[in-house]
Amino acid sequence: MSRRPPVPKRPPKVASPGELREVIRGEALRLGFDAVGFAPASLAPEVRRERLANLASLVAQGLHGDMGWLATRAEQRADPVTLWPEARTVVSLALNYAPPRDPRETLSLLDHAAISVYAQGRDYHEVVKNKLKALGRFIWDTYRHEIKVFVDTAPVMEKPVAQASGLGWQGKHTNLVSRQFGSWLFLGELLLSAELPVDAPESDHCGQCHACLDVCPTRAFPAPYRLEARRCISYLTIEHEGPIDPDLRPLLGNRIYGCDDCLAVCPWNKFAQTAHEEALRARPDLDAPLLAELATLDDATFRRRFAGTAIKRIGRDRLLRNVAYALGNSKMPGTALPAVERLLDDESPLVRGAAVWALSRLAPHDFRRRRPAIDEPDDSVRGEWLTAAIGVP
Structure with a gap:
């Protein structure tokens, strides 16, 4: 969770909710994010109930293994607004990390190590966090709206949030799938105190594929x-x-x-193109x-x-x-x-x-x-x- 940057000396700009949304989107893309979506800070009641029920079932069966934090922070994972009651909008952001070739080719090289694509470059936590913090600083310095930043280190259910903001859908493999980037997206969230127009949720396009x-x-x-x-x-x-x-x-x-x-x-x-972010x-x-x-x-x-x-x-x-x-x-x-x-x-x-x-x-x-x-x-x-x-x- 980020700390509020120092109060800027210049007066903040004023923008309508629609204008602010487009400015944030443009700045996020300028910083290198590949996809930006907006969702309400509080998930729809039916989505929240479904997520809580699924998480409770997973924990009850022990399917979470040693990841005890899934059980201890279930309520917070079910709804972003529980982390910060002042939040009104979630800005969901994604970075494409698609590899230039099918990583399964390495599996036939038995004397070589197969390392997951996401771990072959710089730690994505740092890459995404740095971009999120830069976006947060821009919002605070320019418009003086309160923000909180999250990158896979707090109990935000980032995939449901990303789906609610239209970035993709949670596929049968439980990861986010995008029509533009396939299954190769890193996610991060920015909670915003301003209420902005939101995007339509993405629907499931897995069909009969398994x-x-x-x-x-x-x-x-x-x-x-x-x-x-x-x-x-x-x-x-x-x-x-x-x-x-x-x-x-x-x-x-x-x-x-x-x-x-x-x-x-x-x-x-x-449909995915090779990641353009050099660090990834x-x-x-x-x-x-x-x-x-x-x-x-x-x-x-x-x-x-x-x-x-x-x-x-x-x-x-x-x-x-x-x-x-x-x-x-x-x-x-x-x-x-x-x-x-x-x-x-x-x-x-x-x-x-x-x-x-x-x-x-x-x-x-x-x-x-x-x-x-x-x-x-x-x-x-x-x-x-x-x-x-x-x-x-």
């Missing part, structure tokens, strides 16, 4: 518009802190940070890097390598856990095995445990002749050795 549900490697969608986080690869590789369920590890493939499958398969992507484009060293190279990262090199990216948020140990699983899925013992053997001696029990599993996959013929589990001081890693030994012929 490609996003069918492509999911872990079958994380029990039904359309419903995601089971505990099976989602993005959740498992980013949000989940401990070892990943052994039954799901083979399904990760070489994905070490996120998963783009359900987004990339969306047919509406055919893939860094060369993050576009399919070698798994064996990533396995050598210590904490200092990890921090340097991923400075300014979303990947840095999960920390070195969680990333190397994912790298170890990917090495185990690579089916390339000649290049992967030396990297896995190095990770068996890692300081992190999380990484060592993942390396044990990878070793059992890459070299089952001589797994039993490796270091015995009794030499391992950590209970969880010792359990990985014992479990893997049972499954190795």
Whole structure:
């Protein structure tokens, strides 16, 4: 949530609600946003009830995994005005981050890492937040209207808000889909104290298509518009802190940070053009890097390598856990095995445990002749050795 900028010395301009809306839209586009929409700060009662019911059902079934904030701030997520009672209008803004090629092409490069498109450039939280703050400063300096800024860090239900403001609709994969930008949009919101004319809500255009549900490697969608986080690869590789369920590890493939499958398969992507925002484009060293190279990262090199990216948020140990699983899925013992053997001696029990599993996959013929589990001081890693030994012929 932003703080109010200092009071400007010059008197504020006066504009009608319609004029102010168009000025804000023009300034947002000038700052680099690709789409702008306006919605009431309070969602329609039926939409609010539906969102609350869906969220309550998700939490009751435990489908939110370790994301406890979904449960603790449900009321605030259901309606933006609960965050700031003075809000009258939500300005919903979007940045296109469409890649130049289908990211699923990397999945066939088994000795390379597949990193979600959104994480290959600069951390989008910072990119969107900086633009939102610039827009907020413009509104305050010019018109002296109160504003609050949100970027995926407060309990705003940004997808329903974006749909209410006409930017797109929440697809069957639960992400926003746009007729102009497909499934490749970052969202941010600006709450405004002024009441402005609003846009018509967007309707659902998914039709009978269920490609996003069918492509999911872990079958994380029990039904359309419903995601089971505990099976989602993005959740498992980013949000989940401990070892990943052994039954799901083979399904990760070489994905070490996120998963783009359900987004990339969306047919509406055919209308999307490659992102023009330079900061959101893939860094060369993050576009399919070698798994064996990533396995050598210590904490200092990890921090340097991923400075300014979303990947840095999960920390070195969680990333190397994912790298170890990917090495185990690579089916390339000649290049992967030396990297896995190095990770068996890692300081992190999380990484060592993942390396044990990878070793059992890459070299089952001589797994039993490796270091015995009794030499391992950590209970969880010792359990990985014992479990893997049972499954190795």
